[in-house]
Amino acid sequence: MSRRRLRFLGVGDSESINFWNTNLLLETESRRLLIDCGYTIKYALRDVGLTLGDIDAIAITHVHADHVFGLERFGYEMRYSYRRRIPLMLEPNIMSALWEQTLKGCMGRSSDGENRLEDFFNVKPISHHAFGFEGCQLHTFPTIHTPGMDTYGLIFDDDVIFTADSKPLDWLASDRSDRLILHDCSLQASNPVHATLEELIRVYPPQVRNRLLAIHYGDDLETYRSLIERELGGVAEQGNEVVWG
Template sequence: MSDSRLHFLGTGDSEAMRFWNTNLMLESGSRRLLIDCGYTIKYALRDAGLAVPDIDAILITHTHADHAYGLERFGIETRYRYGTRVTLYAEPDVLPALWHETLKGSMGYSSDGENRLEDFFDVVAIENHSLEFADHHLRTFPTEHTGGMATYGVEIDDSVIFTADSKPLAWIAEDRSRRTILHDCSLQADNPVHATLGEIIAFYPPEVRRRMLAIHYGDDLETHRAAIERELGGVAEQGASLVL
C-alpha cells in the first residue's frame, strides 16, 4: 500500500499553542480519513494544503474538545455550504455523549429547526471494534483515560498503534510486533489522565519504547526532546507522516 500514508496533522496537547490538536489523517489513494477532529482542525488541514471538502470520513476516539469539537465546523459547512455529509465513525458508547453532551448545544437547532447528529453526518457505529477504510483495516481498543468516559485508541493494519489519550497500557508493554506506537506523552511531572514521559519510561521495556513516537505533547517539547529521543524511538513531528 505504498500510496497510503498516516499524516500527523497535529501533535499537541489541549493546552498547546505551538502545535495543533493531536489529530491524524489516513490517506489512501484519493480517500482521506481523519482520526479525531479537534477545534484546530481547519488550521491543521490548511497547513496540509487541504480543506473540509477534501475529507471523506472521520473517526472519533472520544469526546474531549481537542478530539471532537472540530465536528461542529465540519457538520455546519458540509451541510450548508457544500450540501454533503461526511461519514462519521465512533464506538456505540461514544456516540450518545458526542451528540447530547458535546455537539447538541451548538448544532441542535438551526434555520431548519431541531436537528440530530444524523442530519449532519452519515453516522456509522463501529461494530466489533473493527472497520474498513479504503484498503485498510482499523481496530479500536479501550484506553485508560478519563473515568466514566468511553475512550479508545486505534490500530491500523499491522503497522501502527495509536493510543489517543491514555495512561500506559499493559498489552502494549507485551507487544512484540514491529508496529510503530504513537503514544500519548504528557511532559508534565504528574498527570492523572495522560501517560507522562516518566511513566512511559518506567512502564514499557526498552524494546517496546524503541518503536514508540511521543505524541500529544506540550509547548515545552524542546526541553524534553533529548530525553524522548534517548528513551523512545523519537517524536511524532507535526506535519510529518508514516508510509503504510
C-alpha cells in the same frame, strides 16, 4: 496492498498553542479519513494545503474538546456549503455523549429547525471494534483515560498503533511485534489521565520504547526532546507522516 499514509496534522495536547490538536489523517490512493476533529482542525488542514471539503470520512476516539469540537464547524460547512454528509465512524457507546452532552447545545437547532447528529453526518457505529476504509483495516481498543469516559485507540492494518489519550497499557508493554506506536506523552511531572514521559520510560521495556513516538505533548517539547530521543523512538513531528503497505 496499496500504500497508506498517516499524516500528523496536529501533535499537541489540549493546552498547546504551538502545536495543533492531536488529529491524524489517513490517506489512501484516492480518499482521506480524518482521525479526530479538534477545534484547530481548519488550521491544521490549511497547513497541509487541504480544506474540510477534502475529507471523505471522520473517525472519533472520544469526546474531549481537542478531539471533537471541530465537528461543529465541520458539520455546518458540510451541510450548508458542500451539501453532503460524510461518514462519521465511532464506537456506539460514545454516540450519546457526543451528541447529547457535547454537540447538541450548538448544533441542535439551526435555520432548518431541530437537528440530530444524523442531519450533519452519515453516522456509522463501529461494529465489533473494527471497520474498513479503502482497503485499510482499522481496529479500536479501549484506553485508560478519564474515569467513567469511554475512550479508544486505533490500530491501522496491524502496522501502526495510535493510543490517542491514554495512560500506559499493560498489553502494549508486553507487545513484541515491530508495530510503530504513536503514544500519548504528557511532559508534566504527573498527570492522572495521560501517560507521562517518566511513565513511558518506566513501564515500557526498551523493545517497546524504541518503536514508540511521543505525541500529544506540550509546548515545552524542546526542554525534553533530548530525553525523548534517547529513551523513546523519537517525536511525532507535526506535518510528518508514516507510510506502509
